[in-house]
Amino acid sequence: MIPVVDLRAEYELVKAEIDAAVRRVLDSGWYILGQEVAAFETEFADWCGVSGAVGVGNGTDALHIALRACGVRAGDEVITVAHTAVATAAAIALTGATPVFVDIDPATYTLDPARLAEAITPRTKAVIPVHLYGHPADLDGILPIAQKAGLRVIEDCAQAHGAEWQGQRVGSFGDLACFSFYPTKNLGALGDGGAVAGNDPALLERVRLLREYGWKPENRYVSEIEGMNSRLDEMQAAILRVKLAHLDGWNEHRRGLAEIYATHLPASVVKPVARPGCRHVYHLYVVRSPDRDSLREKLRAAGVATGIHYPVPVHQQAAYRHLPRVSLPVTEKVAGEILSLPMHSTLTAGQIEQVCAAFS
Numbered sequence: 021m022i023p024v025v026d027l028r029a030e031y032e033l034v035k036a037e038i039d040a041a042v043r044r045v046l047d048s049g050w051y052i053l054g055q056e057v058a059a060f061e062t063e064f065a066d067w068c069g070v071s072g073a074v075g076v077g078n079g080t081d082a083l084h085i086a087l088r089a090c091g092v093r094a095g096d097e098v099i100t101v102a103h104t105a106v107a108t109a110a111a112i113a114l115t116g117a118t119p120v121f122v123d124i125d126p127a128t129y130t131l132d133p134a135r136l137a138e139a140i141t142p143r144t145k146a147v148i149p150v151h152l153y154g155h156p157a158d159l160d161g162i163l164p165i166a167q168k169a170g171l172r173v174i175e176d177c178a179q180a181h182g183a184e185w186q187g188q189r190v191g192s193f194g195d196l197a198c199f200s201f202y203p204t205k206n207l208g209a210l211g212d213g214g215a216v217a218g219n220d221p222a223l224l225e226r227v228r229l230l231r232e233y234g235w236k237p238e239n240r241y242v243s244e245i246e247g248m249n250s251r252l253d254e255m256q257a258a259i260l261r262v263k264l265a266h267l268d269g270w271n272e273h274r275r276g277l278a279e280i281y282a283t284h285l286p287a288s289v290v291k292p293v294a295r296p297g298c299r300h301v302y303h304l305y306v307v308r309s310p311d312r313d314s315l316r317e318k319l320r321a322a323g324v325a326t327g328i329h330y331p332v333p334v335h336q337q338a339a340y341r342h343l344p345r346v347s348l349p350v351t352e353k354v355a356g357e358i359l360s361l362p363m364h365s366t367l368t369a370g371q372i373e374q375v376c377a378a379f380s
């Protein structure tokens with residue numbers, strides 16, 4: 021079977037470096053919030069082109085903490101999309117605020133700015149554009165609307181490490197930006213991990229306090245604000261430092277694979293697009309077909325694994341049915357048609373040709 025992702029193969033690529041990094045942490049005797057996390061935070065912020073980053077436990081916590089740092093609380097509304105990992109909505113709900121879902125652009129599957137303005141109410145505090153599948157949301161459309169309405173913008177970059185909007189990396193546009201290092205991500209730990217990045221020192225300081233009970237590192241056990249415990253650990257930080265050094269190359273590899281898909285896939289499926297001025301990093305390679313389920317079965321029979329990201333939009337999930345009902349025609353249509361083909365850092369051109377051959 022050609023898998024959608026291959027975590028073991030990526031580990032094998034950099035095994036010697038990762039094993040040495042893990043050994044370094046084991047031998048250090050320091051396992052939480054030490055030199056590795058501090059170094060990773062600096063290296064990752066530099067890589068993103070922002071002034072700072074704070075390592076946290078996972079991407080969901082990154083979003084939750086970023087929202088809280090921006091002052092979002094019970095009674096507020098936060099606008100986002102329903103075509104995303106449920107984590108985006110879960111993080112909003114964790115603050116006590118209400119997620120308000122708007123529809124997406126059918127070409128890039130990201131928040132449609134035309135739908136944003138009409139969803140804003142006096143209770144709206146923030147908007148979370150999700151850079152889904154590795155393609156940036158329409159920031160030129162979203163940012164002016166948010167600014168005019170006085171909304172905080174928190175970028176969900178969990179699927180878009182290194183994606184660019186008009187030559188600038190995502191994560192550097194909003195008030196804060198949130199990353200996941202879940203193992204399957206373009207930059208994946210060997211466990212859970214996440215980060216909040218940004219350019220506003222005051223907001224980043226608040227994120228740092230929220231990450232660990234409201235403590236300042238130099239004043240432990242003294243809570244300045246009500247915080248939580250969501251720390252990136254030293255082992256994951258050391259592993260992420262190794263992988264970060266390879267990330268540009270891996271993203272280029274994904275982009276090369278996407279080009280091969282684009283030339284070999286049949287015209288009967290809708291292929292991903294990259295908007296002019298955007299750099300897509302193909303976290304997932306998602307095609308669309310009205311016959312998605314039979315196509316999926318055919319590929320499976322030919323030895324090609326596929327995924328669906330995501331089969332049930334968040335507004336239609338049982339857990340979120342208590343929210344005011346919304347109709348999201350584009351979201352609902354694409355959920356029935358999308359199919360994620362194999363895409364990962366160690367996939368080969370030959371395997372892609374095999375995947376494409378399985379369509380005929």
Ligand SMILES: Cc1ncc(COP(=O)(O)O)c(C=O)c1O
Pocket residue numbers: 078079080081104105107108150176178179200201202212213214
């Ligand atoms: C778009 C999006 N947002 C948020 C998250 C949450 O990240 P994590 O799984 O690290 O909590 C994910 C990953 O699952 C994601 O894909």
